[in-house]
Amino acid sequence: MKYVDEFRDGALARGIADRIAAELQPGRRYSFMEFCGGHTHAIARYGIAELLPPEVRMIHGPGCPVCVLPIGRIDQAIHLALERGAILATYGDTMRVPASNSLSLMKAKARGADIRMVYSATDALALARANPQREVVFLAIGFETTTPPTALVIRQAAKEDLANFSVLSCHVLTPSAITHILESAEVRQYGTVPIDGFIGPAHVSIVIGSAPYQHFAEEYRKPVVIAGFEPLDVVQAIGMLVRQVNAGRAEVENEFIRAVTPEGNVAAQAVVSEVFELRERFEWRGLGEVPYSALKIRPAYARFDAERRFALDYRPVPDHKQCECGAILRGVKRPTDCKLFGTVCTPDNPMGSCMVSSEGACAAHYSYGRFRDIPVVSVPA
Amino acid sequence: MKKDYLRPLDFKQGRVDMNHGAGGRAGLQLVEELFARAFDNPALRQGNDGAVLDLPNIPGGHRLVMATDAHVISPLFFPGGDIGCLAVHGTVNDVAMLGATPLYLAASFILEEGFPLADLKRIVESMATASREAGVPIVTGDTKVVERGKGDGVFISTTGIGAVPVGRDIGGANARPGDVVLVSGTLGDHGVAILSLRESLEFETTITSDTAALHTLVAAMLAAVPEGSLRTLRDPTRGGLATTLNEIARQSGVGLLLDEAAIPMQPQVEAACELLGLDPLTIANEGKLVAVVAPEAAGAVLAAMRDHPLGRQAARIGTVQADEHHFVQMATRFGGRRVVDWLSGEPLPRIC
Amino acid sequence: MCLALPARVVALLPDDQAQIDLGGVRKTVSVALTPDARVGDYVIVHVGHAIGLIDAAEAERTLALFAEMALTPSEPSA
Numbered sequence: 001m002k003y004v005d006e007f008r009d010g011a012l013a014r015g016i017a018d019r020i021a022a023e024l025q026p027g028r029r030y031s032f033m034e035f036c037g038g039h040t041h042a043i044a045r046y047g048i049a050e051l052l053p054p055e056v057r058m059i060h061g062p063g064c065p066v067c068v069l070p071i072g073r074i075d076q077a078i079h080l081a082l083e084r085g086a087i088l089a090t091y092g093d094t095m096r097v098p099a100s101n102s103l104s105l106m107k108a109k110a111r112g113a114d115i116r117m118v119y120s121a122t123d124a125l126a127l128a129r130a131n132p133q134r135e136v137v138f139l140a141i142g143f144e145t146t147t148p149p150t151a152l153v154i155r156q157a158a159k160e161d162l163a164n165f166s167v168l169s170c171h172v173l174t175p176s177a178i179t180h181i182l183e184s185a186e187v188r189q190y191g192t193v194p195i196d197g198f199i200g201p202a203h204v205s206i207v208i209g210s211a212p213y214q215h216f217a218e219e220y221r222k223p224v225v226i227a228g229f230e231p232l233d234v235v236q237a238i239g240m241l242v243r244q245v246n247a248g249r250a251e252v253e254n255e256f257i258r259a260v261t262p263e264g265n266v267a268a269q270a271v272v273s274e275v276f277e278l279r280e281r282f283e284w285r286g287l288g289e290v291p292y293s294a295l296k297i298r299p300a301y302a303r304f305d306a307e308r309r310f311a312l313d314y315r316p317v318p319d320h321k322q323c324e325c326g327a328i329l330r331g332v333k334r335p336t337d338c339k340l341f342g343t344v345c346t347p348d349n350p351m352g353s354c355m356v357s358s359e360g361a362c363a364a365h366y367s368y369g370r371f372r373d374i375p376v377v378s379v380p381a
Numbered sequence: 382m383k384k385d386y387l388r389p390l391d392f393k394q395g396r397v398d399m400n401h402g403a404g405g406r407a408g409l410q411l412v413e414e415l416f417a418r419a420f421d422n423p424a425l426r427q428g429n430d431g432a433v434l435d436l437p438n439i440p441g442g443h444r445l446v447m448a449t450d451a452h453v454i455s456p457l458f459f460p461g462g463d464i465g466c467l468a469v470h471g472t473v474n475d476v477a478m479l480g481a482t483p484l485y486l487a488a489s490f491i492l493e494e495g496f497p498l499a500d501l502k503r504i505v506e507s508m509a510t511a512s513r514e515a516g517v518p519i520v521t522g523d524t525k526v527v528e529r530g531k532g533d534g535v536f537i538s539t540t541g542i543g544a545v546p547v548g549r550d551i552g553g554a555n556a557r558p559g560d561v562v563l564v565s566g567t568l569g570d571h572g573v574a575i576l577s578l579r580e581s582l583e584f585e586t587t588i589t590s591d592t593a594a595l596h597t598l599v600a601a602m603l604a605a606v607p608e609g610s611l612r613t614l615r616d617p618t619r620g621g622l623a624t625t626l627n628e629i630a631r632q633s634g635v636g637l638l639l640d641e642a643a644i645p646m647q648p649q650v651e652a653a654c655e656l657l658g659l660d661p662l663t664i665a666n667e668g669k670l671v672a673v674v675a676p677e678a679a680g681a682v683l684a685a686m687r688d689h690p691l692g693r694q695a696a697r698i699g700t701v702q703a704d705e706h707h708f709v710q711m712a713t714r715f716g717g718r719r720v721v722d723w724l725s726g727e728p729l730p731r732i733c
Numbered sequence: 734m735c736l737a738l739p740a741r742v743v744a745l746l747p748d749d750q751a752q753i754d755l756g757g758v759r760k761t762v763s764v765a766l767t768p769d770a771r772v773g774d775y776v777i778v779h780v781g782h783a784i785g786l787i788d789a790a791e792a793e794r795t796l797a798l799f800a801e802m803a804l805t806p807s808e809p810s811a
Contacts, residue, residue: 051717
C-alpha cells in the first residue's frame with residue numbers, strides 16, 4: 001500500500017528513536033500527550049512505547065469520540081430504537097458501549113431494537129430511502145474528521161426532502177477538548193500533570209488545518225506537532241517535540257505536510273458551518289460539561305435534528321464510582337491506577353468508556369500492552 | 382394410469398414447502414431425487430434412517446473421533462465456495478485436527494419454506510463434490526422445513542467420525558516451551574471474501590474463500606516426522622489466528638511469541654482490513670491450519686507442508702515460551718512488541 | 734480517532750463519487766469534499782468519503798526528513 005508501507009519502516013524507526021535518546025537533556029523527563037485516539041491505537045499496535053527511551057512518556061488524551069460519548073447519549077439512541085420504533089443507524093464503534101439498565105446498542109438489538117451498523121453516513125441515508133414508512137435516525141459521533149460527511153448527508157436529505165430521516169448529533173470539537181485539559185486544575189495550577197507538548201491529530205487537522213493550534217502554542221506555551229497516522233510519523237513527531245522542548249520553543253509544527261495545510265479543507269469546513277452550529281455546552285464522558293465543545297444542527301435543518309424531532313431530553317448518567325476514566329482521559333492517571341482495570345473492567349465487560357473503544361487508553365493498554373505490567377520470563381527457543 | 386408415477390421435482394422454479402419436511406412422500410422424493418442422488422454411496426443405498434458402517438483395520442488399534450459443526454453462514458454463496466462445501470470441509474477438518482483419518486459424514490438440513498430448489502440443488506451438489514474429492518462419504522442425513530421467516534434459507538449441520546491410531550495424542554494442551562508454531566498459508570482470506578459481500582461494506586476484491594479439506598495435508602505432515610513431534614493442530618476459523626493461539630496458550634499453560642513479519646497474508650487482505658479497521662489476526666480462515674511442533678521436527682514438517690498443494694505458503698511464525706500469564710505476544714514489523722488478544726465478540730468495522 | 738487510509742483514485746463517477754484502490758481492493762467513495770481530486774491522485778478516505786489529497790512532493794520530503802532524523806550507527810551523538 002503506497003503512502004502506508006513506507007511509513008512503517010521499522011529500521012528507520014529505530015534510527016529515529018536512537019536520535020531521540022541521543023538528544024535528551026540529561027536528567028530531564030518529557031511527557032507528551034497524543035490527543036488523538038488513532039495515535040493511541042498506533043502507539044499500542046506497533047509497540048512504539050518500547051522503542052522510546054524511558055524518559056519519554058506518552059499520555060493518552062481524550063481524542064476518542066466513543067470514549068467521550070456519555071452514557072446519556074447512548075441511552076437516547078437506545079430509547080429511539082426500543083421505545084420509538086426507529087431504525088437506529090450507527091458506526092460499529094458504538095455498538096458495545098455500556099449504557100444504563102445494563103444495555104448497550106448490541107444488547108438492545110438482542111431485545112428487538114432495530115439497530116443497523118453502517119460504515120458511512122450515506123448508508124444511513126440509503127436506509128431512510130429504502131424504508132419510507134419507518135423513522136431512521138443516524139447516531140453521529142466523531143471529531144472534525146467525521147463531521148463533514150454527516151453535514152453532507154443532512155444537506156442531501158434536505159435536497160431530497162426526505163420525511164423520515166434525522167441525525168442525533170454528538171459531534172465534538174478538538175480545540176475545546178485540548179483547552180479543557182490545559183485549563184484543568186491539575187495542569188494549570190498544580191503542574192501535577194506536566195504536559196510538555198502535544199501530538200496533534202492527523203485527520204482532524206486535514207479538515208481544520210494547522211492554524212487553529214496556534215492558540216495553544218501561544219496562550220499556553222506548549223509546542224504542538226501535528227503528526228500523520230503511521231508509526232514513523234508518530235516517532236518523528238516525538239523527535240520534533242523533544243527538539244522544541246530542548247530549545248525552549250513553543251510552536252506549531254506540521255509533520256503531516258503531505259496532507260495537512262494551514263487552512264485545511266475549506267470545502268469541508270463550509271459544508272459543516274452550513275449545517276451545524278456550536279452548542280453552548282455538551283457533556284463529555286469523564287470531563288464533565290465542556291463549553292462550546294460540540295455541534296448541533298442549525299434551525300434551517302431542524303426537521304433532521306433527532307433531538308427536536310423526537311423531543312428528546314438529555315439525562316446525564318454518572319459513571320461507576322470507582323471508574324477512573326475521567327482522570328485517565330485528562331492524563332492524570334494511568335489505566336493501571338484504576339482499581340477496576342483488568343479485574344472487573346475488561347474489554348469483554350467494559351465499565352467505562354476508556355475500555356470500550358479499542359483506542360481508549362485502557363483498552364489499548366489491556367489489549368496490546370498489559371504484558372509490560374507483569375514481568376514475563378521467556379525461555380529462548 | 383402409470384404405476385408409481387411421481388412428477389419429478391422442478392429444480393428450476395420449484396421451492397421448498399412445508400410438505401417436504403413432513404415425513405411423507407414429498408419428503409422422500411426430495412431425499413431420493415436430490416440428496417441420495419447427489420451423495421450416492423453404499424451406506425445411503427441401504428435406505429435406512431441410520432447407516433451401518435465398517436471401520437478400517439488400523440494396526441495397533443485405533444480410537445474413534447467424532448466432531449460436529451453447524452453452518453449458518455450468510456451469504457450462502459461466496460467467492461470460492463458456499464455453505465455446502467464449507468459444511469463438508471469444516472467437519473472433515475475438525476476430525477483431521479486430532480490426527481484422525483476422517484471416515485464418514487452425516488448431514489442434516491433445516492430448510493426455510495420458500496427456499497428455491499435451484500439454490501438447494503447447487504448447495505447439495507457442491508457438498509457432493511467436496512465429499513467425493515475428500516474421499517469422505519455422507520452416509521446419513523435428515524431434512525426438516527421451518528416456516529418462512531424462521532430460517533435463513535438453509536442451516537446445515539454436519540457430524541463426522543474418524544479413526545485415530547492408539548498412542549497418537551494431538552491436542553491443544555500439548556504445547557511446551559521451545560516448540561515451534563507453523564501456519565499452512567495466508568491468513569484472513571475467507572473472512573475478507575465474506576465481508577466484501579456484506580451490505581454497506583461492499584468493496585471489490587479478487588480474494589476468494591480458502592475453504593478446503595485439510596486431512597491429506599495433515600497426513601503428509603504426520604508422515605514426515607516421528608509420532609509425538611506434532612503436538613497440536615487447529616484450524617483458525619471464527620475468531621481467527623488470535624483466538625486459536627490464545628486457546629492453545631491457555632490449554633497448554635504457556636505463552637507464545639510471534640513474528641509479525643513472518644505471518645503470510647495476501648496484500649489485498651491486509652488492505653481490506655486496514656480499510657475497515659479490522660485486525661486480520663481475528664478474521665476467519667476455512668482452509669488453513671496452525672501446527673505446534675517439536676523444534677527438531679519443525680524443518681521436516683514445514684517441508685512436507687510446502688510440498689502439498691494446500692501448504693505452499695506454509696511458514697514458521699513463532700515459538701512457545703514459558704509464561705504463567707499465557708500471553709500471546711508478537712514482535713511487530715515495526716520493531717516493537719504487543720499482545721495479541723482474543724476477541725470479546727464479533728470483529729466490528731470501526732471509524733476510529 | 735479517525736481511521737483513514739490513503740488510496741488512489743482510479744475513476745471519477747457521477748454524483749461526486751469515485752472508485753478508489755487501496756492495495757488492490759477497490760471501493761466506491763464520495764469525493765464531494767475533495768472537488769479537485771483527479772484520476773491518479775491519492776486521497777485520504779474516512780467513512781466512505783475522501784477528506785483530503787496527498788501531496789506527492791511533500792510525501793517524498795517527509796520520507797527524506799525521516800532519513801535525516803534517523804541516527805545512523807556511525808554518527809556521533811549530538
